Structures are given as C-alpha cells and as structure tokens.
Amino acid sequence: MRSARTAAATSPESAPQLAPETAVIDVSELPTVVFGSRAPLWWGLVGMIAIESTMFALLLVTYFYLRGNATVWPPHGVEAHFPLRLANLGVLLLSVWPMAKVAGAASRKDLHSMRRWLIFGTVLGLIVLGVRLALFADMSFRWNSHAYGSVVWTILGLHTTHLVAASVENLLFVVLLFVGPIERKHLLDLRLNSLYWYFVVISWVVLFAVIYLDPGFLEVMR
Amino acid sequence: MSAATFDATLEQEQKTLERTWAQPSGLVGFFTNIDHKTIGLRYVVTAFVFFLFGGIEALAMRLQLARPESHLLNPDLYNQVFTVHGSTMMFLFAVPVMEGMGIYLVPLMVGTRNVAFPRLNAFGYWSYLIGGLLLYSSFFLNTGPDAGWFAYVPLAGPEYSPGKRVDVWAQMITFTEFSALVVSIELIVTTFKLRAPGMSLNRMPLFVWSMLVTAFMILFAMPAIMLASLILAMDRQVATHFFNPGEGGDVILWQHLFWFFGHPEVYIIFIPALGMISSILPTFTRRPVFGYLAMVLSLVATGFIGFGLWVHHMFATGLPQLGQSFFTAASIMIAIPSGVQVSCWLATLWGRRPRLATPVLFVLGFFAIFVAGGLTGVMLAAVPFNLQVHDTFFVVAHFHYVLIGGAVFPLLGGIHFWFPKATGRRMSEALGKVSFWLLFAGFNLTFFPMHILGLHGMPRRVYTYPAESGWASLNLLATIGAFILGLGVLVFLVNVVRSLRQGEVAGEDPWEGSPGLEWSISSPPPPYNYLYIPTVAGRYALWDRRPDQPVVTGLSRTRREILVTGTLDAEPDHRDILPNPTVWPLLLALASGVGFIGAIFTPWGILWGAVAAAIALIGWFWPRGDLQRIHFEEQP
Numbered sequence: 033m034r035s036a037r038t039a040a041a042t043s044p045e046s047a048p049q050l051a052p053e054t055a056v057i058d059v060s061e062l063p064t065v066v067f068g069s070r071a072p073l074w075w076g077l078v079g080m081i082a083i084e085s086t087m088f089a090l091l092l093v094t095y096f097y098l099r100g101n102a103t104v105w106p107p108h109g110v111e112a113h114f115p116l117r118l119a120n121l122g123v124l125l126l127s128v129w130p131m132a133k134v135a136g137a138a139s140r141k142d143l144h145s146m147r148r149w150l151i152f153g154t155v156l157g158l159i160v161l162g163v164r165l166a167l168f169a170d171m172s173f174r175w176n177s178h179a180y181g182s183v184v185w186t187i188l189g190l191h192t193t194h195l196v197a198a199s200v201e202n203l204l205f206v207v208l209l210f211v212g213p214i215e216r217k218h219l220l221d222l223r224l225n226s227l228y229w230y231f232v233v234i235s236w237v238v239l240f241a242v243i244y245l246d247p248g249f250l251e252v253m254r
Numbered sequence: 255m256s257a258a259t260f261d262a263t264l265e266q267e268q269k270t271l272e273r274t275w276a277q278p279s280g281l282v283g284f285f286t287n288i289d290h291k292t293i294g295l296r297y298v299v300t301a302f303v304f305f306l307f308g309g310i311e312a313l314a315m316r317l318q319l320a321r322p323e324s325h326l327l328n329p330d331l332y333n334q335v336f337t338v339h340g341s342t343m344m345f346l347f348a349v350p351v352m353e354g355m356g357i358y359l360v361p362l363m364v365g366t367r368n369v370a371f372p373r374l375n376a377f378g379y380w381s382y383l384i385g386g387l388l389l390y391s392s393f394f395l396n397t398g399p400d401a402g403w404f405a406y407v408p409l410a411g412p413e414y415s416p417g418k419r420v421d422v423w424a425q426m427i428t429f430t431e432f433s434a435l436v437v438s439i440e441l442i443v444t445t446f447k448l449r450a451p452g453m454s455l456n457r458m459p460l461f462v463w464s465m466l467v468t469a470f471m472i473l474f475a476m477p478a479i480m481l482a483s484l485i486l487a488m489d490r491q492v493a494t495h496f497f498n499p500g501e502g503g504d505v506i507l508w509q510h511l512f513w514f515f516g517h518p519e520v521y522i523i524f525i526p527a528l529g530m531i532s533s534i535l536p537t538f539t540r541r542p543v544f545g546y547l548a549m550v551l552s553l554v555a556t557g558f559i560g561f562g563l564w565v566h567h568m569f570a571t572g573l574p575q576l577g578q579s580f581f582t583a584a585s586i587m588i589a590i591p592s593g594v595q596v597s598c599w600l601a602t603l604w605g606r607r608p609r610l611a612t613p614v615l616f617v618l619g620f621f622a623i624f625v626a627g628g629l630t631g632v633m634l635a636a637v638p639f640n641l642q643v644h645d646t647f648f649v650v651a652h653f654h655y656v657l658i659g660g661a662v663f664p665l666l667g668g669i670h671f672w673f674p675k676a677t678g679r680r681m682s683e684a685l686g687k688v689s690f691w692l693l694f695a696g697f698n699l700t701f702f703p704m705h706i707l708g709l710h711g712m713p714r715r716v717y718t719y720p721a722e723s724g725w726a727s728l729n730l731l732a733t734i735g736a737f738i739l740g741l742g743v744l745v746f747l748v749n750v751v752r753s754l755r756q757g758e759v760a761g762e763d764p765w766e767g768s769p770g771l772e773w774s775i776s777s778p779p780p781p782y783n784y785l786y787i788p789t790v791a792g793r794y795a796l797w798d799r800r801p802d803q804p805v806v807t808g809l810s811r812t813r814r815e816i817l818v819t820g821t822l823d824a825e826p827d828h829r830d831i832l833p834n835p836t837v838w839p840l841l842l843a844l845a846s847g848v849g850f851i852g853a854i855f856t857p858w859g860i861l862w863g864a865v866a867a868a869i870a871l872i873g874w875f876w877p878r879g880d881l882q883r884i885h886f887e888e889q890p
Contacts, residue, residue: 054805062828080439217831
C-alpha cells in the first residue's frame with residue numbers, strides 16, 4: 033500500500049455511499065509502461081512461447097516415435113547440405129547479438145541504436161530465411177517420400193513459418209522506427225520482439241540437433 | 255468537502271467512467287465488443303445452443319436404440335450423429351462453456367475491469383463460433399464427420415475415410431483449440447497480474463485457482479491435438495505418411511497424441527466445476543471451505559497427474575506390461591486429490607443445514623453421481639477389467655457419470671448461482687427444483703442401465719443390435735430416461751427465458767452474505783465493473799473486509815486504465831491501458847477461417863489465409879499515435 037490518504041471515495045459497493053473518510057491507495061503516480069515480468073504482455077508472450085514449445089516438443093516425440101519403429105533411419109538417399117545448414121545456423125546464432133542490442137537500446141530509449149541494430153538483426157534473419165528457402169527447393173526427399181520425410185518436412189516447415197512471421201515482425205518494426213509515430217508501449221513491444229526472436233533461435237538449435245546430429249544421419253554423412 | 259459536492263463529484267466520476275468503458279451499441283457494436291462480460295456470456299450462450307444440438311443428437315441415438323433392429327437412422331447417419339454428438343459436447347459445449355464462465359467471472363472475482371488482452375479475447379470467441387458453424391453447416395450438408403469424436407486412424411485416414419468429413423472435423427478442432435489457447439492465456443495473465451491489491455496468491459478464491467489450473471492444463475494439452483489434427487489433415491491432403499504403416503508411419507502414434515490431449519481435456523472440463531462447487535458452498539453454509547490449502551494442492555495435483563493417465567485409454571492396444579502398470583497406478587492415484595476435495599466439501603457441510611436452494615441441490619446431485627462415476631473410473635484403471643469392458647456401454651456409462659455428474663451438474667448449479675449477477679434477475683426456485691429432479695432422475699435412468707448393458711457385452715458405436723441379445727428392455731429404459739433428462743433441460747431453459755423477463759429483481763447479493771468480490775457490485779455489473787478497484791484483506795473478500803478497507807484511486811477515468819499488481823502478493827505495480835472496441839479480432843478470425851476452411855479443399859488455402867491474417871494483424875497493431883507518443887530529439 034503505497035500512499036494512503038483520505039479523500040472522496042466510496043466503499044467498493046456500487047451503490048455510491050457517502051464515506052468521505054474511506055482510506056485510499058493512490059496509484060496515479062505509478063508508471064504505465066514497464067519491462068520484463070512486471071508487464072502483462074511479457075506473460076502473454078511467455079505463454080505463447082510455452083504453447084509453441086510444447087508443439088515443437090511433441091513434434092520431436094513424434095520424430096523419436098517414428099524413429100523407434102524404423103529399421104533404417106534416415107532412409108537411404110537422404111542428403112541435406114550439412115555444411116551450408118551448419119553455416120546458416122551460425123548466422124542465426126549471430127543474429128541474437130543485434131537483437132539483444134535492440135532490446136538494450138529500447139530500455140534506454142535510444143532511437144538511433146534501435147534503428148541500427150534492428151536493421152542488422154533483420155538482415156541476418158532474412159539471410160537465414162533465404163538460405164532456408166533455397167534449401168527447400170534442393171532437398172533430396174519430400175514430405176510424401178516416407179515417414180522420415182513427413183516429420184522432417186513438418187519440423188522444417190513449422191520452424192520456417194516462425195522465421196517468416198518473426199522476420200515480418202522485424203520489418204514492421206523497422207518501418208515503425210523510421211516512420212512513426214512511436215508510442216511508449218512500442219519500447220516494450222521491441223523488447224518482446226527480441227525475446228521472441230531468441231525463442232525462434234533456441235528452438236532451432238534444438239530441432240537442428242535432433243535432425244542433423246542424429247547418429248543415423250551422421251552415419252550417412254560419413 | 256460538503257456532502258452535496260461530494261455526491262456531485264461521485265456522480266460525475268461514475269458518468270465519465272461509464273462513457274469511457276461503454277460497450278459499443280448497435281450492429282457495429284455487436285462485432286466490435288471486447289468486454290469480458292459480453293464475450294463470456296456469448297461463450298456460455300453459444301455453448302448452450304450447441305448443447306441443445308448435441309442433446310437432440312443424443313435423443314436421436316436413444317430413439318434408434320430403443321428397440322432392436324430399428325431402422326430409424328441408417329448406419330451412415332448414425333455414425334455421423336454419434337461423432338457430431340461427441341465432438342459437439344466436448345469441443346463446442348463442455349470446454350467453451352467452462353471457458354466462458356471463467357472469462358466472465360475471473361476479472362470480477364479478482365477485482366479488475368477486463369481481461370488482460372481484450373481484443374485477443376474477442377478473437378478467441380469468433381474462432382470458436384466459426385469452428386462450430388463449420389461443423390454444423392457440414393453436418394446439415396451430409397458431410398458431418400463420422401469416424402468418432404477421437405477420429406482414430408486408420409479409419410479416419412485417407413484410405414478408409416475419403417471425402418471431406420474428417421477434414422471438417424480436423425479444422426473444427428483447429429478453431430476450437432485456438433479459442434481454448436486464447437482463453438488460457440487470458441486467464442493466466444489476468445489471474446497473475448490483475449488481482450486487486452491485497453489478493454496474494456494464497457488469498458485467491460478457489461474458483462480462480464481452479465480456472466488457473468485449467469488454463470495451465472489447456473496450455474500444455476491443446477498443442478497435442480493441434481499437432482495431431484494438423485498431421486492428420488496433412489496425411490489426408492498432401493499424402494504425408496505419419497499414420498501410414500506402409501511407409502514407416504504408425505497408427506498408434508495418433509492415439510498417443512490424441513489422448514495426451516484427450517485425457518487432460520476431461521480435467522479441463524472437470525476442474526472449473528470443482529471451483530464452482532467451492533464458490534457455492536461457502537455462501538450457503540456461511541463458513542469458509544474446509545482446508546483451503548488442501549483444496550488448492552488437490553487442484554494442482556489433479557492438474558499434474560491428469561497428464562499421466564492418457565495411456566489408460568489404450569490398454570487394448572497391446573502395450574508393454576510396465577507401461578500398463580504405470581498408467582494403472584497413475585489412474586488410481588488421481589482418485590486421491592478428488593477424494594480429498596470431496597472430503598473437504600463434506601467437512602464444510604458438516605453440522606450445517608444449508609438452505610436447499612437450487613445451486614445446493616445441484617452440488618448434492620454432483621456428489622451422488624460423481625462418486626459413482628469415480629468408482630467405475632477406479633475399476634476401469636485396472637487392466638484386466640478394462641480389457642473386458644473396453645469399447646462397451648460400460649465405458650459410455652462411466653464417462654457420462656463423470657462428465658455430466660462431475661461437470662454439468664455443478665455447471666447448472668453455477669448457472670443458477672450466478673444468473674442473478676449476470677442478468678440482474680433471479681431464477682425461479684420452483685422451476686429450478688423441478689428441473690433438478692427431472693435431470694437427476696432422468697440421468698440415472700439413462701446411464702445406470704448402460705453399466706449393465708456394457709457388462710453384458712453391448713458394444714459402443716453400433717447402430718443397432720439383434721433382438722435375441724436380450725438388451726432391448728434396458729435400452730428402452732435408457733431411452734425413457736433420456737427423454738426425462740431432455741425434459742429437465744427444457745424446464746431449465748424455460749426457467750432461464752422466463753426469469754430473464756419476469757424473474758425477481760436481484761440486488762447486489764441475492765444470496766445474502768456471499769463472500770466473493772463479485773457480489774459487492776450491482777447486478778448486472780456496470781461496464782467498468784468496479785467504480786474504484788477494491789482491496790482485499792483475506793480469502794473471503796467481503797467477509798474479511800476491515801472497517802477501513804481502502805480502495806484504489808488515481809486510475810484515469812477518461813481512458814481505459816487498469817491496475818497491474820505483483821504476481822505473488824498483488825502489490826500495486828503499474829497502470830496498463832486497455833484498447834477500445836475494435837473490429838480487427840473479428841476480421842482476423844475470418845481471415846483464419848478462410849485459411850483453414852480453404853485448406854479442406856486445397857493446401858493453398860493456408861497461404862490465402864496467412865496473407866489475409868497478416869493484413870488483419872497489421873491493422874490490429876497499427877499505431878494510433880494518440881497515446882503516449884514518445885518525444886525523441888527527432889521523432890520520425
């Protein structure tokens with residue numbers, strides 16, 4: 033209870049009762065935009081990340097379930113441009129740096145810094161996306177080739193959808209930062225945009241490890 | 255300040271607040287409303303409309319089964335009817351109606367003005383509505399799903415279910431899961447961040463706890479069915495092989511994914527009902543619920559154990575012994591928290607003679623029916639018995655005892671209890687009692703014989719049975735019971751409609767002496783809920799109120815400000831500004847409708863929907879620039 037003072041107010045009963053002596057807590061001095069777990073929007077985003085993480089986790093369960101049934105996993109003739117994918121993962125990991133800088137700049141209300149780092153992060157994201165899409169066209173198997181193909185294409189497709197959505201969001205924020213009007217709540221939005229980006233990156237690290245560090249797959253590579 | 259000026263100031267404040275939070279009116283207003291009370295009521299009313307449809311389907315099935323070798327419904331129509339009945343009751347009635355009660359009540363109970371994300375909330379409702387309309391328009395076009403409400407593959411796969419029926423089911427799932435996930439986020443964030451000052455976690459009303467546990471269960475259970483229905487649709491549409499054994503897929507995978515959602519689903523329906531009982535009993539016994547801590551821990555334990563039961567639906571699939579033992583143990587274990595709660599309620603009632611108002615009758619009816627359903631549940635947890643009655647009417651009897659007894663009875667009790675709050679009028683006690691007894695008698699008459707039919711070996715999901723089976727008389731009894739049950743529902747509806755017009759006008763608290771915050775404001779509540787955000791000094795806000803209990807001032811009256819408080823102790827933290835009414839949630843729901851319904855016909859539908867949804871989202875988040883613009887040295 034921050035500052036109790038007596039003033040004109042009623043008891044919570046809606047029939048307005050005359051009780052000028054009712055104690056009050058005045059909240060008019062409290063801020064309207066805060067960061068981190070104090071903000072409802074942070075909880076909303078964390079909830080969404082929990083939902084999507086569960087989805088990815090179940091997809092991995094599906095992967096291992098199908099793998100457990102198979103005698104040969106992955107099936108013959110699977111090739112994945114491993115070095116290029118690894119390099120692309122590196123670029124994706126690198127993008128965490130500028131996105132973290134954006135979050136820091138948003139806390140400081142530093143417009144120039146926000147613009148600069150967000151453009152950098154967005155460009156890195158778009159490079160990753162471009163390489164990913166190009167690799168789709170060049171995959172040696174398809175979703176309807178076999179169960180392995182189905183689950184790997186679904187994992188790739190679902191994660192790429194996340195990349196697309198997060199990149200569109202990045203682009204919109206770039207436009208916002210140059211065109212405006214920038215409202216105070218956008219600072220929180222920018223920080224959460226970075227948080228979501230970390231999720232997109234981390235989830236790919238896990239998914240990548242499962243698909244491409246699969247002992248069966250490494251065997252094929254050799 | 256003199257009394258007269260004080261009055262005038264107060265009236266002025268009330269008017270300003272009313273203008274700021276006013277619900278939009280007219281046709282446009284209908285589509286742009288984002289108030290939690292309106293959205294909550296829409297959920298409840300829509301769910302009851304679907305409940306009636308589901309009930310009519312149930313009666314059709316009972317008519318068909320009333321005598322052997324009947325040809326009232328042909329086998330194909332019967333398959334559609336039981337599939338649509340099950341899907342309706344689970345996805346379009348039971349889950350949404352509980353969500354609606356939560357969306358309506360939780361913000362009132364925690365003392366705030368709306369849910370945390372009002373536009374998202376409206377989007378959830380529109381999604382649900384589109385899903386329901388999709389299912390029923392398909393059903394009326396003879397394209398109703400017909401592979402059971404759990405759509406087991408290979409029956410539901412491309413080979414054995416050509417046509418669009420199962421695709422309709424899969425997309426209906428998508429819409430209703432969207433809505434459930436939205437509600438879960440709303441409830442979690444509203445509960446964690448928008449509680450009135452003083453309402454620390456250990457002072458939250460038990461109904462709020464139950465909705466919080468439910469919301470977390472939705473969060474982790476629903477993604478399973480999203481994924482399952484997605485890959486089922488892909489197997490059917492673009493020839494993936496998840497469930498195709500010929501190419502390395504597996505049909506049992508479907509059952510795992512489905513029941514990893516499906517079993518928690520039962521608790522998602524049941525746990526809110528527990529919260530309703532815990533809200534009704536203190537009012538009528540005039541004492542706190544016995545064992546608050548035990549109650550909360552039981553709810554949380556149920557939430558966790560609920561995720562460890564799914565395989566008991568799959569005992570007939572030939573699982574390893576160890577797995578069977580584990581899931582048997584878990585299935586028996588979940589009886590413990592349920593037993594703790596029933597014991598706590600009985601202790602609450604101990605030595606009291608509560609007035610047998612209609613809500614209390616429904617609670618007592620719950621005890622009788624739910625305990626019976628729980629007992630057959632413990633029986634079914636044992637593998638040998640389970641195998642004996644698997645896929646028989648015994649299982650049908652069991653889950654109707656648990657779902658109707660465990661959820662619908664408390665729900666109807668809750669509806670009678672909160673009806674005056676939501677409408678400003680009381681329901682008729684006489685009609686309420688008549689409907690209760692009709693429902694109670696009709697229910698037992700319908701479903702008790704099914705235990706015996708199941709033990710005699712009558713299988714589920716068969717459209718008829720031979721005369722020499724000897725099942726005719728019990729089936730006829732069940733059909734008679736079903737019509738008595740239907741009559742009970744009819745009396746309930748008459749009571750609702752009649753009470754809306756002629757019911758006795760309810761004051762703030764028609765039950766006199768209720769402890770919850772929601773009973774401190776007018777009925778129906780004003781659009782802003784609380785003129786001043788209240789503060790709370792105990793678990794039963796109105797009972798524990800101190801003479802000098804403070805209220806919160808300093809929130810803007812000219813824009814939609816709410817108070818955000820700390821997650822654990824609910825100390826005032828900051829002010830948040832909620833959006834004004836808007837049509838974008840509806841447009842986003844329509845865009846996703848285009849995508850997912852389009853996907854039934856062509857995979858490109860997803861792309862159209864994605865583009866439309868992106869446009870809708872950009873419109874939704876378009877900066878208005880009228881709020882708290884930042885002044886940088888060079889604002890763009």
